Amino acid sequence: MKIGIVCYPTFGGSGVLATELGRGLATRGHQVHFITYRQPVRLLNFTENVYYHEVPTADYPLFEYAPYDTAMASTLVDVASSARLDLLHVHYAIPHAAIAYMAREILRSQGIYIPVVTTLHGTDITLVGKNRSFAPVVQFSINQSDGVTAVSNSLKQDTLDTFQIDQEIEVIYNFVDFSRFTKTDKDHFRRAIAPDGEKILVHTSNFRPVKHVDDVIRIFQRINDRIPSKLLLIGDGPERQNMELLCRELGLCDDIRFLGKLEAVEEVLAIADLFILPSGHESFGLAALEAMACEVPVISSNAGGLPEVNLQGVTGYLEDPGAVEQMAEDAMSILSDPEKHKVFRANAYRQAQRFSLENILPEYEAYYQKVLDRASALIG
Secondary structure: OEEEEEOOOOOOHHHHHHHHHHHHHHHOOOEEEEEEOOOOOOOOOOOOOEEEEEOOOOOOOOOOOOOHHHHHHHHHHHHHHHOOOOEEEEEOHHHHHHHHHHHHHHHHHOOOOOOEEEEEOOHHHHOOOOOOOOHHHHHHHHHHOOEEEEOOHHHHHHHHHHOOOOOOEEEOOOOEOOOOOOOOOOHHHHHHHOOOOOEEEEEEOOOOHHHOHHHHHHHHHHHHHHOOEEEEEEOOOOOHHHHHHHHHHOOOOOOEEEEEOOOOHHHHHOOOOEEEEOOOOOOOOHHHHHHHHOOOOEEEEOOOOHHHOOOEOOOEEEEOOOOHHHHHHHHHHHHOOHHHHHHHHHHHHHHHHOOEHHHHHHHHHHHHHHHHHHHHHHHO
């Protein structure tokens, strides 16, 4: 197949999934064309069968802001016709599904029909999609897509509860690439971070309020009072400065490191003893899955799709968002018991294997074929 993929090229989960999916499809012989305004962060190396098309965002005196939606639609039309794409796969409903609809209708007027698959990732439904300024467009774009997928059963239900959807929504889980995310020997790195044998805790996010990074720090404070530990915070975002101030207020600066946006997240996970994700909402929990693939137990909230990934009392523990005290107790029950920690590590790895790239890729291929067959029947 020749597949066009539209995504945000940032560190967010939707952009990561889209990029890894495209790379995986390319290794299986499909021709994959990424169309976005900047090269995706995980598409920096040459990959056979992968092409990148940048959306021009020129400014015009008439417009206060560059008309990105129009530029993207025009680029999609150009790439779809010149590369003879079979299908467009757009990630995140706003604005990509609406743009793809416009491009599809322009192509239809030229006698070309390119089916559109829309993947819903989370905040495009639970946050942005609920905004009255966007809701009608989100609903229309989903219903006009030729195929719709969601990354968890929880997100599927959220979508059906929020909008009037007459489309079938297929759940295809996020995945992890075990060729990259796997536990490796990084003892030299561990000794540099925790020279006195401290436990190492990790959190990864985009530092938005919904991620509850302040809870991560307060959980860590309680653990560190009883079990000497270090906390590594990966990522960046609007709450970063506030979190640095909180660390100073709590006197934790010597034990917490802000690592910023790291590409090699797996190198940090390789030395982690525990992963903390107390988010107010997660459509799936890709960061937790990547940690589990590296044999790291997870302490998380029970919000959204997290219970579909992190199994209570098996791969870690789940509590209500905001339950700082209980999350800290859960964490210490694992960290203070070497045998329990070993069992949870093994369970985390085993659970993560369910979501391996090798298992999920065929599901996408089968779904693409289903959408193509259905579109062919409708126009044929």
